[in-house]
Amino acid sequence: MPEGPSVTRRIGAVLRALAGREPAGSTTTGLAALVDLPRPTVHRLLTALEAEGMVERDGATAAWHLGPECFLLGAAATARHDIAPVARSSVLRLADETQESAFFSVRRGEETVCLLREDGSFPIRSHVLHEGIRFPLGVASAGLAILAFLPEGDRSAYLRSLPASTPLPDGHSAAELEARVEETRRRGFAVNPGLIVPGSWGIGAAVFNRQGEPRWALSITGIEQRLAPPRQAELGALLMREAHVLSTRMAGPARG
Missing domain, CATH: 3.30.450.40 (GAF domain)
Structure with missing residues (x-):
């Protein structure tokens, strides 16, 4: 996966867009449209995020959702924010x-x-x-x-x-x-x-x-x-x- 601030911004955009689609989730194509990125790029980002537990995919609907790691990070930030x-x-x-x-x-x-x-x-x-x-x-x-x-x-x-x-x-x-x-x-x-x-x-x-x-x-x-x-x-x-x-x-x- 490529490195650099542009990748960080893209990851942030994908996670924010996905958060806005919960609880229904979103397809890869839908997310690509939301963040104005090519579908293959969004797919690569989602695959990498899935490996880290940040997103997960519903096997029945193929929709992406925020993963359990996002919940844990959010819980850790609760006391401050x-x-x-x-x-x-x-x-x-x-x-x-x-x-x-x-x-x-x-x-x-x-x-x-x-x-x-x-x-x-x-x-x-x-x-x-x-x-x-x-x-x-x-x-x-x-x-x-x-x-x-x-x-x-x-x-x-x-x-x-x-x-x-x-x-x-x-x-x-x-x-x-x-x-x-x-x-x-x-x-x-x-x-x-x-x-x-x-x-x-x-x-x-x-x-x-x-x-x-x-x-x-x-x-x-x-x-x-x-x-x-x-x-x-x-x-x-x-x-x-x-x-x-x-x-x-x-x-x-x-x-x-």
Whole structure:
């Protein structure tokens, strides 16, 4: 297997893409498309990772999954980086009060990663988000809330880099994102009106660290009839209230 930082980046990209496909997993061809690498290259990387226990392949479906070594590494890092317990009470309250699916996400570079999901009691649910899924900043409501409140220089640089650095789905051009950012800043919370899956809406609010930076986000998803106006304002206010509570908690001891 070739050595060098480019290989390290490719391995990281494959593992992150695979994490975003759990629990269903992904085929080699699917992963190659996700990371924009040739299929033979991805196959070689997966074979090497399988030998280390980092990935494993389902014999029945041929789908790749994260392996047991990833679980052990994650468990070892939990004591330093696990912020989910701090956010869990907020996510539970949102799911209980709104009856919708509630989430907690973290910013990682130019992406958001869903860390927690709690389903509410409303029987019709959106399955767009799940724990481990990743989206580029600005795509899901959590990422739009974070993007909107980044320092202006960082936000502008990200928008200028599109789409070359981060190809986004239809409806997410730099101009369209810029308009949604301005609306989010005006309202205080972000709205995704079914742009990922038609009919599945999301509302998100940024959670800030002690330096006042948007590091995390709380969000809810549901069908359009449940998240559209006039209930939207009520839900947005609830999200912002809970995000403020969580931001205060996060301003305690430094977190990863």
